[in-house]
Amino acid sequence: MNILDKIVAEKVQEVALHKAAKSIDDLTKMELFERKTFSLKEAILNGDNSKIIAEYKRQSPSKGIINGSAKVEEVTKAYTENGAACLSVLTDYPFFGGTMEDLGKARFNQIPILRKDFMVDSYQVYEAKAIGADVILLIAACLTPQKVKELTNVAHDLGLEVLLELYTEDELDCYYDEVDLVGVNNRNLKTFEVNIENSIRLLNKLPKEKPGIAESGIDNPQVVMELKNAGFKGFLMGEHFMKTNNPGQAFVNYVNELKSLENAH
């Protein structure tokens, strides 16, 4: 069993427990359920500069503990105040040390928030809305085309956007015209190998009108420039900031370097 299979198997059990503890009806009565969401798609398409989706993540299967002490409120505030287009908050606990409470603590920021989790059941889409998310991630590697459609339709009914994540050409089967944004992962979630050439090749096979998001393993701002020149509009980055003592300051430094590079072009 590869790591993705393990995560999904555990997620199915977790969802069953959550369903037993709280019904969809209960979720729809939660305070944040009726809030109007922010659009990630609009944030990405607004202007020509590179748009960073800045992630709060404590740990990961590939790297173990990345940052066990940085406070979600402080980190996400710094990301937001310094120009992040969107926040990504991990809500998976067993493998990433994230919680739904983390997302709730980041919700005071007035920009889109991506619920970063492994979505396998429409219940989780209701949960995402109830905890204050604006966007959900659907990972093609762990879904069928039918499931992508089903979860996308539920998300849209609730006013959430969908970022569909692809890694291989085979996963183009899961491409559904209704998704809002398409992400291409630089990281193979089964082997953890990172390869930006793979993302660039796959982006060229995707419909040009969908904003493309490059995900994972991005550190050097030159890499963002390379991916931007290839056509990506947004960049999902976590570890590069989170592995430092001060992720907010690391974000500021990165954005300044990136701006200098963009101005020089």
Ligand SMILES: O=C(O)c1ccccc1NCC(=O)[C@H](O)[C@H](O)COP(=O)(O)O
């Ligand atoms: O990061 C992992 O090790 C991982 C393993 C298995 C499934 C998903 C995984 N990562 C989730 C992500 O998508 C990343 O957190 C995100 O793209 C940011 O990547 P990075 O900038 O490399 O932290």
